Amino acid sequence: MLKKITLALLAMTAAGPALAFEPTRPVEFVVTSGPGGGTDNFARTVQSIIAKHKLMDAPVVVTNKGGGSGAEGFVYAAGYKGDPYKLTFGTNNEYLLPSVAAVPYKPEDLTPVATLALDEFLIWVNGQSEFNDVKSFVEAAKAKPGALQFGGSQSKDTDQILVSTIADVTGAQFRYIPFKSGGEAAVQLAGGHIDGNVNNPNENRGQWQAGMVKPLCVFRPDRFPQSDPVHDGKGWHDIPTCAEAGLAIDNYRMPRTVWLPAGVDEDAVAFYRDVLKKVSETPEWADYAAKTSQTSQFMAGDDFVAYQANDRENVLKVLKREGWLVE
Amino acid sequence: MGNFGYLMDGFATVITAHHLMIMMIGVMLGILVGVLPGLGAPNGVSLLLPLTFTMDPISAIILLSCMYWGALFGGSTTSILFNIPGEPSSVATTFDGYPMAKNGQATRALTLAFMSAGIGALAGVVMITLLSGWVARFALQFSSPEFFAVYFLAFASFIGMSANAPAKTLVTMMLGFAFATVGMDTISGGLRLTFGIPDLIKGISFLVAVMGLFGIGELLLTTEEGLRFNGIKARVRPIDVLKTLKEMPRYGWSILRSTLIGIWMGITPAGPTAASFMSYGLARRFAKDKSQFGKGDPRGIVSPETADHSAGTSALLPMLALGVPGSATAAVMMGGLMIWGLTPGPMLFIDRPDFVWGLIASMYLGNVVAVLLVLTTVPLYASILRVPFSIVGPVIVAIIFSGAYQVASSTFDMWLVLGFGILGYLFKKLDYPIAPLVLAMVLGDKAEDAFRQSMLMSNGSLTIFWSNPLVSTIMALGVLMLLWPLIAKAAGLRRPRRPATGHPAKV
Numbered sequence: 001m002l003k004k005i006t007l008a009l010l011a012m013t014a015a016g017p018a019l020a021f022e023p024t025r026p027v028e029f030v031v032t033s034g035p036g037g038g039t040d041n042f043a044r045t046v047q048s049i050i051a052k053h054k055l056m057d058a059p060v061v062v063t064n065k066g067g068g069s070g071a072e073g074f075v076y077a078a079g080y081k082g083d084p085y086k087l088t089f090g091t092n093n094e095y096l097l098p099s100v101a102a103v104p105y106k107p108e109d110l111t112p113v114a115t116l117a118l119d120e121f122l123i124w125v126n127g128q129s130e131f132n133d134v135k136s137f138v139e140a141a142k143a144k145p146g147a148l149q150f151g152g153s154q155s156k157d158t159d160q161i162l163v164s165t166i167a168d169v170t171g172a173q174f175r176y177i178p179f180k181s182g183g184e185a186a187v188q189l190a191g192g193h194i195d196g197n198v199n200n201p202n203e204n205r206g207q208w209q210a211g212m213v214k215p216l217c218v219f220r221p222d223r224f225p226q227s228d229p230v231h232d233g234k235g236w237h238d239i240p241t242c243a244e245a246g247l248a249i250d251n252y253r254m255p256r257t258v259w260l261p262a263g264v265d266e267d268a269v270a271f272y273r274d275v276l277k278k279v280s281e282t283p284e285w286a287d288y289a290a291k292t293s294q295t296s297q298f299m300a301g302d303d304f305v306a307y308q309a310n311d312r313e314n315v316l317k318v319l320k321r322e323g324w325l326v327e
Numbered sequence: 328m329g330n331f332g333y334l335m336d337g338f339a340t341v342i343t344a345h346h347l348m349i350m351m352i353g354v355m356l357g358i359l360v361g362v363l364p365g366l367g368a369p370n371g372v373s374l375l376l377p378l379t380f381t382m383d384p385i386s387a388i389i390l391l392s393c394m395y396w397g398a399l400f401g402g403s404t405t406s407i408l409f410n411i412p413g414e415p416s417s418v419a420t421t422f423d424g425y426p427m428a429k430n431g432q433a434t435r436a437l438t439l440a441f442m443s444a445g446i447g448a449l450a451g452v453v454m455i456t457l458l459s460g461w462v463a464r465f466a467l468q469f470s471s472p473e474f475f476a477v478y479f480l481a482f483a484s485f486i487g488m489s490a491n492a493p494a495k496t497l498v499t500m501m502l503g504f505a506f507a508t509v510g511m512d513t514i515s516g517g518l519r520l521t522f523g524i525p526d527l528i529k530g531i532s533f534l535v536a537v538m539g540l541f542g543i544g545e546l547l548l549t550t551e552e553g554l555r556f557n558g559i560k561a562r563v564r565p566i567d568v569l570k571t572l573k574e575m576p577r578y579g580w581s582i583l584r585s586t587l588i589g590i591w592m593g594i595t596p597a598g599p600t601a602a603s604f605m606s607y608g609l610a611r612r613f614a615k616d617k618s619q620f621g622k623g624d625p626r627g628i629v630s631p632e633t634a635d636h637s638a639g640t641s642a643l644l645p646m647l648a649l650g651v652p653g654s655a656t657a658a659v660m661m662g663g664l665m666i667w668g669l670t671p672g673p674m675l676f677i678d679r680p681d682f683v684w685g686l687i688a689s690m691y692l693g694n695v696v697a698v699l700l701v702l703t704t705v706p707l708y709a710s711i712l713r714v715p716f717s718i719v720g721p722v723i724v725a726i727i728f729s730g731a732y733q734v735a736s737s738t739f740d741m742w743l744v745l746g747f748g749i750l751g752y753l754f755k756k757l758d759y760p761i762a763p764l765v766l767a768m769v770l771g772d773k774a775e776d777a778f779r780q781s782m783l784m785s786n787g788s789l790t791i792f793w794s795n796p797l798v799s800t801i802m803a804l805g806v807l808m809l810l811w812p813l814i815a816k817a818a819g820l821r822r823p824r825r826p827a828t829g830h831p832a833k834v
Binding site (some may be wrong): 034035036037040041044045047048051052062063064065066067068069071072075079100101102103104105149154155156157175176177178179180183186187188190191193202205206207209210212287288291292324 | 369370372373376377380381467468469470471510511512513514515516517518523525528529530649650655658659660661662665666668670671672673674675678735736776780783784
């Protein structure tokens with residue numbers, strides 16, 4: 001027995017740096033949204049799956065740092081250069097925020113680990129609205145420039161960038177009203193105070209079930225997969241894609257991303273990548289994606305980097321056109 | 328089957344040994360997180376959330392909601408005993424609760440607070456039971472202009488409530504607005520007043536400010552005045568609890584008014600904090616004898632507590648019926664609902680009546696359990712004040728600083744607490760009122776967002792605040808409140824002055 005331990009110890013010292021990373025103390029999950037937000041649900045779902053399937057021995061501590069549209073969390077993580085115990089959860093706000101606000105971190109201050117899912121965007125209107133397809137909606141906006149109001153979460157963030165893109169592609173003009181969250185924009189639409197929003201499926205599902213809002217089209221390359229009907233015999237699969245309905249934006253989605261601070265060892269990145277990969281293959285994860293109507297898609301390494309570069313380029317075009325870029 | 332039938336089914340689901348056990352645990356944990364400033368209900372509930380992933384949704388929501396009730400009760404305890412609000416919504420309770428405890432009537436203050444809190448909460452649940460459908464539709468009518476009108480009304484009903492010089496009130500209120508703007512701006516997406524300090528991006532937490540202004544500020548004063556709490560000589564007798572219960576009916580009118588304010592603010596949803604401030608302001612305004620307010624007037628405890636709890640309870644209705652959380656804690660629970668596989672929204676009442684009415688039944692029982700638990704422990708809490716200050720003082724300092732750290736796990740916040748503590752001390756020394764600063768900090772940010780959203784909607788025209796009967800009514804009420812002192816004066820001038828009989832001599 002003793003011999004075995006000695007041997008093991010010897011092996012460990014010998015193998016030293018080549019030994020794979022394994023967390024030996026609690027890992028902090030830094031959530032770049034407040035409790036109850038989309039990123040919070042994402043991180044807590046990952047946490048619960050890791051715990052259930054014992055994918056990691058070290059305990060997990062979740063902290064919410066959602067201040068400043070999530071900048072608080074990224075700045076915090078960026079301050080722990082080389083620390084493999086700070087796993088940060090976000091969206092594309094990691095590389096978007098530094099372009100629109102003078103936040104004290106750069107996108108390069110964090111190392112990409114993986115993307116686990118893509119959240120969808122749809123155009124929604126009030127359930128009683130006269131518009132039944134995106135074409136008539138856009139035509140109405142063209143007829144009265146600036147009269148139709150889009151509500152969305154935050155300013156110069158994914159929602160407003162999408163609204164700006166729609167305006168640019170169609171030549172219509174909309175008024176954008178920023179709210180604190182997608183949930184607020186959902187209720188404002190259900191109450192008929194705004195004309196439309198571009199919420200994620202999860203943010204409007206409850207209101208759609210009750211027929212208080214209805215979807216016009218979805219910004220994904222193909223339709224949603226078949227699922228149970230949500231309202232009035234219609235389900236997610238029955239929603240046309242925006243491109244198919246005559247609005248030429250065939251893909252606009254938001255990645256659910258995980259990051260480590262810059263300067264961590266490749267071993268650590270590989271370790272978490274494997275854990276997250278296993279998470280994404282569990283039935284619980286498939287269940288989460290289905291319930292929230294997100295597309296489960298695991299991307300890491302070069303895939304993730306390429307996706308990020310492409311996404312960033314598209315967004316920067318909008319920011320430049322609108323004059324939102326900060327230096 | 329009417330709501331009543333559903334409710335009975337709900338009780339049948341909830342009254343099991345298992346669920347009652349969960350209720351007790353939830354309430355006790357809640358009291359604990361409520362008593363510790365900084366931890367608070369939203370943080371407490373999110374800490375507990377992972378534990379509920381494997382539970383069935385009904386047990387899970389009972390655990391979380393009972394924790395919420397417990398935290399609301401716990402928050403009042405520290406407000407009254409140490410002038411440290413455990414929850415933002417119990418700030419208004421400090422105004423009269425702490426002076427009363429200082430006068431040696433801690434038991435009375437705590438009992439008043441807990442009883443009125445319990446009544447408020449039950450009133451909120453009754454409202455949910457009776458009016459769920461109607462209220463959900465009413466809440467939908469609220470948009471940015473209506474929200475602004477509500478905040479305007481909250482400010483207006485609070486104006487003129489402090490006895491200090493108006494200029495001093497204005498100064499502290501403006502400071503509060505400035506603190507509220509720190510951080511990222513919702514409307515423009517830009518950073519404001521952060522001075523390049525990374526720790527300021529998240530803004531200044533209201534809790535941190537309050538813990539410094541009230542907690543540390545008070546401790547500094549106590550230290551200066553000779554290291555003692557005046558309350559320590561008071562005898563703590565359990566019989567005082569019963570005596571206080573007997574005087575409750577006297578505050579019937581205050582309780583009724585505060586309940587209505589609380590329910591309204593909970594469902595709109597402007598939240599329990601706005602409700603408690605507004606209710607305190609109105610209680611003072613409509614009191615015939617205002618001289619005792621701020622010195623331990625029972626109505627100054629009963630009113631904010633009732634409103635706080637009826638708002639906290641009612642806030643769950645918009646969450647369930649519309650999917651819009653009425654408070655930070657409700658937001659966390661909503662996240663929980665989604666993880667348990669339920670979609671908050673109008674269909675929840677139809678799809679899962681067992682869940683919704685189980686929850687509502689548990690709200691009745693949970694609050695009764697909470698009131699009984701806290702009332703029996705009142706003497707225990709009150710005797711804390713008999714511990715010598717040289718022991719309690721340092722413990723409070725430690726609790727405040729660890730609490731400030733827990734708000735956002737930020738060491739910078741501990742420095743902020745210290746800064747606010749010194750500010751609070753100076754304010755008290757120079758006779759500047761703190762309440763307007765706190766009110767401006769809580770509602771300033773929301774009022775600003777609502778105002779600017781309204782301006783975006785109307786293309787910059789102020790007429791949007793008079794554009795429909797709802798918003799016009801609230802605005803008119805606000806203006807009336809604002810001008811009330813003038814109106815009262817004018818009315819008083821026309822009447823011949825009565826001889827000032829029984830007028831208490833000014834100290």
